[in-house]
Every structure is written in structure tokens, then in C-alpha cells.
Amino acid sequence: MLESRYTELHRFALRKSGSSSVADEVMQDAWIRLEKLNTPKPADSPDIQNPVAYIRRMIANLIIDRQRQFSAQARVFTAQEVPETIVSDTPSPFQVLASQQEFAVLQQAIRDLPDRSRQVFLLYRGQGLSMKEVAAQLQISPRTVENHLAFALSHCRKRLREVGRNA
Secondary structure (H helix, E strand, C coil), rough: CCCCCCCHHHHHHHHHHHCCCHHHHHHHHHHHHHHCCCCCCCCCCCCCCCHHHHHHHHHHHHHHHHHHHHHHHHHHHHHHHCCCHHHHHHHCCHHHHHHHHHHHHHHHHHHHCHHHHHHHHHHHEEEECCHHHHHHHHCHHHHHHHHHHCCCCCHHHHHHHHHHHHH
């Protein structure tokens, strides 16, 4: 269920947490917890009636746990413990330039894709549609959507690797 509704659930985690990195971590934690639930259970244990609601509640609880953890850690530090120099999270000029160059390579790689693969990729990654929604909009099978996405991702990774070797 988490895989089939990943984009929707990730957006939910992002809205709840306000941070893409926290949302990513929470989704990984949810995956791990759901894997643990995948083990055989006793016959008298109740079945989950609404799996999506169950996963949403799990994600919300994980976010609350992270916020509590962060608050507890923040209280540990006192004014005397503040270091004299603080490292900035702001990227260096080199990191900014490297990211811009990588982005330009990625944009060109997307432009170089065959039309249908580019459409599928942009609908799925750019507009956040599910594979099923992309298939319906383009009137193709979900399997064809998967094939186009696999090709597009492989193509983009290949271009980024090529540039990385030449740098």
C-alpha cells in the first residue's frame, strides 16, 4: 500500500512536517515499521480495516515523535554551551555552481528524451501524478508508463554520470 500510494503519502508527510528531509526520513521509518508488520500474525489479531488511514496515522505519529525528539534535544543546550563559531548550512559558492551545472545537464537530458518518455516523466515527476493517473491521461497502460519512466530515469542518470567523469 505504501508503494502504490507513495507520492500521496509523501505529500501528506511533507504537509505535516513542513520539511522535505523530515518527510523523507518519516517515509523510510514508516516503510521499516510496515515491513515488521508483514510478519505472520496470530489468528486472534484484528485486521487493519483502512490501510491508508492506518499508514497516515503512523506517519503523523512518526512526525510527532521527531518533533518531540527535536524539542528535547534543543532544551539540552544552554547559553554557555553555544560554540563561538557556528557552521552555516548555506551551500558554498562551489556547491551552488555545481548544483546549477548538474541541473542544466538534467534539463538537457530531459529535453533529449523521446516525446512520450518526456511526457510520462514530466507528468509523473513534475506534476506529481501517480503512474495510474499518467496512464489514464496519456491513454496508455500502467506497464508502458513504468517502461517510459525506467528509460527516462536511466537516461538522466547516464547523462549525470557522463558529466561527472568529464569534470
